[in-house]
Amino acid sequence: MPPATDVRESTEPPLFTRDFALILATQFTFGFAFSSFLLLPKYVVTVLHGSPSQVGYVGALAVLTAVLVSPPCGKLLDRGRRVPLVLLGCLLSGFAALGFLFVTEAGPYLYGVRAVQGVAYTLYYVAAGTLVADLAPPSRLGQALGWFGAGGLLMNAIATLIAEAVAAQLGWNAVFYAAAASGFAAALLSLFLREPERAAASASSQLEAPLKPAVRRHAVLWGAAAGGAAFGALFTFTQPLALSLGDSNMSPLFGGYTAAALLVRLGFGNLADRVGRARVGGGALGVYALVVAMTAGLARGWLAPLGVGFGLAHGAFYPSLNALALEGVARGERGSAGAWFNAAFNTGVLLVTFCFGHVAQLYGYRSVFLVVACLCAGGCFVVLGQSRKPLARSALVSRIP
Secondary structure, eight states, X not given: OXXXXXXXXXXXXXXXXXXXXXXXXXXXXXXXXXXXXXXXXXXXXXXXXOOHHHHHHHHHHHHHHHHHHHHHHHHHHHHSOSHHHHHHHHHHHHXXXXXXXXXXXXXXXXXXXXXXXXXXXXXXXXXXXXXHHHHSOGGGHHHHHHHHHHHHHXXXXXXXXXXXXXXXXXXHHHHHHHHHHHHHHHHHHHTTOOOOOOOOOOGGGGGHHHHSOHHHHHHHHHHHHHHHHHHHHHHHHHHHHHHHHTOOOXXXXXXXXXXXXXXXXXXXXXXHHHHOHHHHHHHHHHHHHHHHHHHTTOOTTOHHHHHHHHHHHHHHHHHHHHHHHHTTOOGGGHHHHHHHHHHHHXXXXXXXXXXXXXXXXXXXXXXXXXXXXXXXXXXXHHHHGGGGSOHHHHHHHTTOO
């Protein structure tokens, strides 16, 4: 007689359905618009002649609005449907991209457009990620989130490669037009998304409170903030550091990052679901800390290897910890759970981009990476501490509908 867990898994719906495939297509399309602006630090430095602190401000404004918008976004998702917020996020992304056509300096207008982008990205990613959790079988939640994230990761390489070439040949306005078209195309695709019917809360969902203590939620949020700090440092300050060393092409950084992250998510997508989400997420934070520390010693020509290390860390970290934040959470509370995870991650990004631009201006970019590496190492131990919780308990929680 097969184990009970095997029986439950065999009765679960498949992961790759029509609706899951469509949300992946929407992710690819929206991801192009999002990832085109990963080159924004280069644009600020080379076109607007911005200072290190202005580079930080430009990165921080989108993240600040993302943090502020996340909690109300989560409440809206708990009370209503996911698709309307996905649609709104895509539309705002397209309009914000068009807004860059009128940027002339690193000043208030640019910061305002970035704030609109922060709202757009938050609405889309929190709503779409919550919809993925609704569609995924509980035992494959980490894999589903990993595949969803892989769509955006692929665009990190494709969009930045295309955008950098287009900017060199046709100018930055052409990049902004392309990003706007991609955002509006994602909005069109989102009109065909369907979501499961809302079911009444079951008695089993009431088990969540004693089985998912506050200490775990706090540990997950701390780990998310630490990972966000590492992510913000590598994406915001690596580019101006490399430019100062004589590297003019940023594509190797994004190409290495994307290739490694996709390898992890597509080749080992169910690792966290099998080994333990806290173990994989905490271990990935440890790798993150090492990669960030090594960036302090960056030399010319080493962007590609750095990108590979970056991708290995983030490819395992984000879906593992995101799944840990959502596991066992009832459908009517997933919006808030996902929103708080998103807010914690973006708080880490904000801490680095807003505050550490001044640190970089006073003490150099390398000092930023050393400080962030220490923050990330602390998060590693906090998350790994959750892997000592009884496995039977976490397994039971993962089965709550």
